[in-house]
Amino acid sequence: MTSIAVALDLLREAAARRWFLALGLALTGLLMLLLTSLRLEVVDGALAASRLFGQPLYHSIQAADVALRPVFLVASQIVFWGGLCFGVLSCADFAPALLSPGRIEHLLSLPVRRWELLAGTFLGVLALAVAGAVYASAGLVLVLGAKTGVWTGWPVVSAVLAAVAFGTVYAGMLAVTVWVRSAALSAAAGASLIVLGLLATHRVPILDLMGAGLGRALFAGVTAVVPPLGKLADAAGALASSSPLAPGGLLRLLAGTVAFAGALLAAATWRFERRDF
């Protein structure tokens, strides 16, 4: 319960920040723009005509659900990668602010366990990520659903997957901050994890290109534990566009991602419990 109180405090703090206000306004504006400017004509379940700002988009007649697949695929990739980058930049300061001198002493003097503070911060950021991703994807589903009559929940599930990916990245950012209190370093850790996640996605072809040696061994070791974010993004795209997924592949991917985040959080908690302020 205390962790939830800490998480709610973080959400209150986020609500007062310009970053999140700007994101909310931008997403709402974009959805309103689509709602008012996109015209879709559906005849017998087929998308007969589509116009954005009065300009025709498609000339071929397609089943509405098929026509929307690439739209949801692109939207899921924007939510996934855009969300990761936005999250790294906008959330980098939360943990350093929590650990700032004069604030952490006060928090630790309250009847709150250290791990509850850390868990609350993580949960708060995760809730922010889920809320942002779900708001964007659910808004898109509602707008397109209202215009075409095609209703699907998969883009929202895909957005939750993007939030899980960001949760992993944020676990790394939190762990770094517990060692060194710096928003810049926290953001750098997040960006590094995204890059490593991309490299881990293509580790086999990259390893093939590398000669034997310490660098190759290091690369192989690091990319073996870092979740392949590209594969997670592909899975999110496949979910959003109702494309088939390899059986069990997503579950394995998710299990590895969650285990990686768990390990980072465990390391952060271990350090936080021992640290003096």
Place this chain on the structure above:
Amino acid sequence: MPAAFAVTSLHKRFRTRFGRTESVALDGVDLEVPRGEAFGLIGPNGAGKTTFIKCLLGISHPDSGRVELLGGRPEDPRSRARVGYLPERLALPGAWTPRAFLASVTRLKKLRPERSTLDGLLQRVGLSDAAERRIRGLSKGMRQRLGLAAALVGAPELLVLDEPTDGVDPLGRVEIRQLLTAELSRGATLFINSHLLSETERICTRIGILSRGRLVRSGPLEALTAVQQRWRVRFADGQPAAALVALGFEPAEGGTWEIAAPDAPALNHALDGARAAGALLVELERASRDLEDVLTEALAAGAA
């Protein structure tokens, strides 16, 4: 009387990243503060006062020694739930209002944030008019008052205040002193760390002096400031100065005289002599020093 907290042989060293000892912050501190007392910890900068408070509340981990906080361990949230703490430089969320901040502290103390209670706290510290203002717009003194209000959430049994009047104007200091006196009357224990000796002297009944991580003096304020075997005497105007000097009286501040007397017969013998020489006794009291003198002497003794 049970202790509000007891600290035994507390050691704390700060180390560099490579494990080398950088400085000794606390070097075997023993201290016990009874419940209901107002205890003031004084000492020069870098003496280890804030580190002591942090070890007391579990914010820092001592290298060795034992800390008992309200009968429990400082790591136990149940002990800390009964403590109110005002850190030296409290950082507050600038975008929040004072009421929202107090509500958050109340929730983290696992209490229900009733609006009337929160407003009552703001009123006690003189922030009623600022309840809905953004904290970032408050002055340093107002932030300090808000920190004090946060320390008072839940009527704690022990109030640990690190420089409570820092940044507060003289009138505000009087108000805070009255508020702390009221807390003492309620039965709370006060532990104050302040570099303002006059403030400490006015509020606290017991004093501890920390120097280079060691508690060099500790005890009731009266006992620490009293000068053993010395008395201050005031005679009526026209006293025979030469005769008084011959009897062992020494001129002191404000037209008074001081005399060293190891016991009551010696004191009365000197006074009888003065009266016999024509001096008329008006006032007699044990000579005392202010806290600054005590601190200076303790630090000098510690340095020797």
